[in-house]
Structures are given as C-alpha cells and as structure tokens.
Amino acid sequence: MMGYSRGVIGEPVKLEWFNPQGERIVSSQRVALHTGEDSSRLTIYNAVVEDAGIYRCQTTDAQGQTQEATMVLEMYQKLTFRDVRSPQEFRHGEAAEVVCDVIASPAPAVSWFYQKGFKSMEITEEHYSRFQVLPNNNLQIHKVTKADEGVYRCEARVEARGEIDFVDIEVVVNGE
Incomplete structure (x- = not known):
C-alpha cells in the first residue's frame, strides 16, 4: 500500500488527483481517494513497479484559481530471474x-563468468573477443564450438541496495 496526503488551504471547490500519464484518478478497488476538511489522501493498494512516477494533486477554488502539488512514487523490485533454462543447447558454428x-x-548490472573446475573467470570483451554481453544482458558467443561447453554464471547486482544473485547455466554444443 502506498499513501500520500496533501494539505489543502482555504476552501477548494474541486480537488483532483492525476497519475503519471496525466489522467484523472478515480476511486477503484486498487485506488482510494480520501478527502477531509483540510487534506486529501491517495492510497494505492498492492502498488507495482508500473505505478511509479509523478502524481499530481490539483485544487481549484471558487474564483477558479488552481494550486497543485506533486509527489514522486519510486518503486523498487528485487532481483528476479525469469524462466532461465539450463541446459541451453546450440549448434556448432552458430552465434549462440x-x-x-x-x-x-x-x-x-550483469556480469558473466565461465566456470572451469573450481575456478571462475569473468568474461570480458577485452579478454574474449568472441563473447559479447548484449544490451538485454544475454551472452552472445560468436561461432560457438565444443570448447565453449560448460557452466556459465549470470550474476546480477543492484549496487544501491547491495543486492546480488546469480544463476548457473550449462551450455551444450551439438555437432562437429
């Protein structure tokens, strides 16, 4: 639940809340608007990342004068790996x-490591010219071969929270 109160000065004729897309907010199962004598409260139940943004409270008095206040809702989502399969199979010679x-x-921030026995080596483009970490955080291996088979670790970090997690992925190369 996320709540925010806005103090109201004077006698507003109209008080409205607007979401980050600029649309007027109306009460619903997920959103409650409470207006008292001198304040208004917006409550979002079960807020999700998509609710993040700048919310605006606007009051209009009898003379048509408006005042507004804004508040920023920041949402944080913990590290989550979604449907990462292991093993992942590729054909010899293709771009895996x-x-x-x-x-x-x-x-x-995502880093990739190659597990060799008890050693773990970070994959960097300077050291491994056939490897590239793509913008979507996937690891591309140009012209994959049997020598590239093994366990790769995808490690993700959110430095601001000191959060770190990883998933190990076995790579199998078929053919040749």
Missing part, C-alpha cells in the same frame, strides 16, 4: 545467445 532474463528496479 545464452539467455539470462533478469529484472530489478533499479536496473541490475
């Missing part, structure tokens, strides 16, 4: 895209 679908708010 190892999928690591991870979400968080703020957006996570």
